[in-house]
Amino acid sequence: MINPAKLEEIAKQITENMPQGVKNLADTIEGKTKQAIQNKLSEMDFVSREDFEVQSQVLLRTREKLAILEQRVAALEAKLAEKDAE
Template sequence: MINPAKLEEIAKQITSNMPQGVKNLADTLEGKTKQVLQNKLAEMDFVSREEFDVQSQVLIRTREKLTELEAKVSLLEQQLSAKTDAE
């Protein structure tokens, strides 16, 4: 996703290079442009890198826990099978 701070920096650079008489219009344009860009990016359903990294770590921990639980279930099944065979 595009960094909102970078968008703001670009908008400020554009505004600072405009003639003084146009700056009031530029302020309005800057705000509306940021709003439109943020709305369009939100519609695209992107996630931030931070969100992606957090979810990746959650998935890794979930897989590790699943592996542990599968091993425990397998052990319990073996114990139950051995107990049933002994009876």
């Protein structure tokens, strides 16, 4: 397998040996590409990791409460069935 550090070193050497005009063009393209990606990502409806974690915890608590309520309903239905059977 190729060592990522070695690849980074090779890329750095290539970049250092490029003519200044090519470096400027590469920097311009990189900047415009980053800007385009950021613009597209900002248009998308993403949530932050923090918001996701908060909502996951809310969902977990809701599921726990639902399980408790389901048990209570089952117990009440059982009592009601016992009374109806009498």
